[in-house]
Amino acid sequence: MTKNIKAVYQGSFNDLDSIKISPLSRAFLFSDSIYEVIPFQNNSFICSEEHFERLIYSASQLRIPINIKEIRDEIDHLFKNSNCSNGYIYYQVSRGVDKIRSHIYNSDIQCETFGYLMPLEFVSKPLKVAVCEDIRWGRCDIKTTSLLGNVLQMNTAADQNCDEIIMHHNNIITEGGASNIFFVHENTICTPKLSNKILPGITRAILIDAIKDQRLPFQESDFNINILKDASCIWFTSSTKGVAPVEEVINLDKKLDLENDLMKQCQILYNQRVTN
Numbered sequence: 001m002t003k004n005i006k007a008v009y010q011g012s013f014n015d016l017d018s019i020k021i022s023p024l025s026r027a028f029l030f031s032d033s034i035y036e037v038i039p040f041q042n043n044s045f046i047c048s049e050e051h052f053e054r055l056i057y058s059a060s061q062l063r064i065p066i067n068i069k070e071i072r073d074e075i076d077h078l079f080k081n082s083n084c085s086n087g088y089i090y091y092q093v094s095r096g097v098d099k100i101r102s103h104i105y106n107s108d109i110q111c112e113t114f115g116y117l118m119p120l121e122f123v124s125k126p127l128k129v130a131v132c133e134d135i136r137w138g139r140c141d142i143k144t145t146s147l148l149g150n151v152l153q154m155n156t157a158a159d160q161n162c163d164e165i166i167m168h169h170n171n172i173i174t175e176g177g178a179s180n181i182f183f184v185h186e187n188t189i190c191t192p193k194l195s196n197k198i199l200p201g202i203t204r205a206i207l208i209d210a211i212k213d214q215r216l217p218f219q220e221s222d223f224n225i226n227i228l229k230d231a232s233c234i235w236f237t238s239s240t241k242g243v244a245p246v247e248e249v250i251n252l253d254k255k256l257d258l259e260n261d262l263m264k265q266c267q268i269l270y271n272q273r274v275t276n
């Protein structure tokens with residue numbers, strides 16, 4: 001699986017298989033790290049500037065000093081030296097390799113960087129999902145690698161043959177395990193409003209921009225999980241899924257309309273934005 005995957009670690013380019021990391025990396029010990037997944041299609045990045053801006057935001061929130069110019073150069077190098085047209089670059093920055101395991105980090109620690117390019121064909125298939133509680137920490141607006149809440153809930157759902165989850169915190173819908181959520185209720189496109197409970201998804205922002213440009217009926221708010229009982233369709237957005245319709249919610253016992261007109265328009269609008 002990882003054979004011939006091109007990667008970069010601490011500025012040195014190599015195959016993913018040959019990279020070795022220290023067990024004292026704070027990414028390994030504490031998930032003290034941030035990341036981005038930057039997609040490219042037909043040989044062009046999709047919204048790379050927005051991904052860099054979010055990385056800068058995540059770094060500022062964790063007070064990890066990053067050199068964005070070096071990071072951009074490494075990502076460009078990975079991209080230009082691959083002969084792959086569709087895929088994504090995963091890029092992670094940890095606080096660094098510490099002298100010893102300690103919650104309080106060494107003040108002169110240097111950050112540790114790692115990235116790789118993964119080929120991927122973007123085909124969105126209808127998803128089967130489960131509703132579950134959001135058990136994550138209070139700063140989900142930061143794109144950190146601390147994803148244990150997502151991992152636990154997504155694997156419980158995977159045991160029931162689900163591909164994704166819809167999480168709620170105190171009955172308020174937050175997001176998917178690795179994506180943002182949209183749904184159509186009473187002929188209006190709805191999505192949870194931004195807060196520290198959800199990731200400000202780049203795909204979400206691209207789609208909202210297109211929805212507003214087209215003046216489609218749209219509401220960004222707090223929504224009770226029970227509203228999904230009356231939703232005509234649901235979909236997720238993410239850099240790797242694009243706009244991905246939900247075909248079944250296992251604990252809602254309800255039929256979803258995969259041909260919903262507003263959802264179809266959103267799929268078309270998103271595809272137009274990313275292919276132009």
Ligand code: PDD
Pocket residue numbers: 037175176177178179180199200201202203204237238239240
């Ligand atoms: N996940 N919410 C969560 C929790 C996510 O992990 C992601 C993306 C999104 C969508 O964000 P964007 O549209 O910027 O990709 C929302 C990535 C793809 C991942 O972890 O692999």
